[in-house]
Amino acid sequence: ELLPLDQYTAILxxxxxxxxxxxxxxxxxxxxxxxxxIQLWHQCVDGEAGVDQPFVDWPCTESYVxxxxxxxxxxxxxxxxxxxFLGEMLKENAQTQxxxxxxxxxxxxxxxxxxxxxxxxxxxPQASGDLRVRWCSAVLKIDAFALALNxxxxxxxxKFLVLTGERREESANRATFAEKEPHRCDSKRRxxxxxxxxxxxxxxxxxxxxxxxxxxxxxxxxxxxxxxSCFTCIFGGADQWTSVRKIxxxxxxxxxxxx
Numbered sequence: 001e002l003l004p005l006d007q008y009t010a011i012l013x014x015x016x017x018x019x020x021x022x023x024x025x026x027x028x029x030x031x032x033x034x035x036x037x038i039q040l041w042h043q044c045v046d047g048e049a050g051v052d053q054p055f056v057d058w059p060c061t062e063s064y065v066x067x068x069x070x071x072x073x074x075x076x077x078x079x080x081x082x083x084x085f086l087g088e089m090l091k092e093n094a095q096t097q098x099x100x101x102x103x104x105x106x107x108x109x110x111x112x113x114x115x116x117x118x119x120x121x122x123x124x125p126q127a128s129g130d131l132r133v134r135w136c137s138a139v140l141k142i143d144a145f146a147l148a149l150n151x152x153x154x155x156x157x158x159k160f161l162v163l164t165g166e167r168r169e170e171s172a173n174r175a176t177f178a179e180k181e182p183h184r185c186d187s188k189r190r191x192x193x194x195x196x197x198x199x200x201x202x203x204x205x206x207x208x209x210x211x212x213x214x215x216x217x218x219x220x221x222x223x224x225x226x227x228x229s230c231f232t233c234i235f236g237g238a239d240q241w242t243s244v245r246k247i248x249x250x251x252x253x254x255x256x257x258x259x
Contacts, residue, residue, distance in 0.1 A: 018228030020165030047084030
């Protein structure tokens with residue numbers, strides 16, 4: 001059963017810059033969805049876009065995300081946790097920092113942080129499916145997106161669709177995900193649906209749609225990285241970390257020192 005895509009006020013794509021989230025956008029365009037109803041939402045994991053220096057992310061990701069939006073004629077909006085990854089990791093007897101985000105009217109909004117408990121983190125996120133200990137995904141991405149959606153007045157009422165690029169082929173955990181379900185931001189005042197539109201796609205199908213559109217993938221793939229997450233992702237294997245040490249020895253040494 002196909003979703004009634006024409007009934008949504010806006011379609012928000014969680015856009016990492018990786019091949020799967022790029023496939024989401026291209027698939028929407030192939031389905032005939034108007035460009036002015038599609039938005040690419042990107043969470044900057046190291047803090048404010050274009051301002052804070054990368055610690056865990058690829059230095060080219062923000063500019064790549066902007067370039068994709070410009071090439072496809074689709075609006076891009078950024079969200080970020082103040083202080084980014086490093087600020088949260090080094091938190092000691094302090095509250096989690098608020099989230100800042102680009103509103104629909106072009107201004108910058110801020111939400112969260114005021115009521116959070118005082119606590120100490122001082123731990124690197126753990127390679128676990130439990131988001132309480134793999135806090136990077138929850139604090140820097142999932143919560144940042146939700147706070148932006150919940151606190152922009154433009155989204156108080158209406159019907160909205162949120163797309164994410166998980167695929168069943170990627171892991172046993174993702175194989176259990178539902179294709180469609182109410183989004184965590186759904187409420188009585190407005191309708192927010194979540195759709196994993198490429199969940200049953202194979203990796204070949206993903207690369208195929210990129211070739212059809214003649215889109216250059218994120219440079220990470222050119223360097224042999226299997227996916228675009230953080231440059232120094234906690235799930236990186238020995239080969240990936242060897243590449244990190246070769247490409248960015250200063251960054252490698254800094255992270256090793258924190259460990």
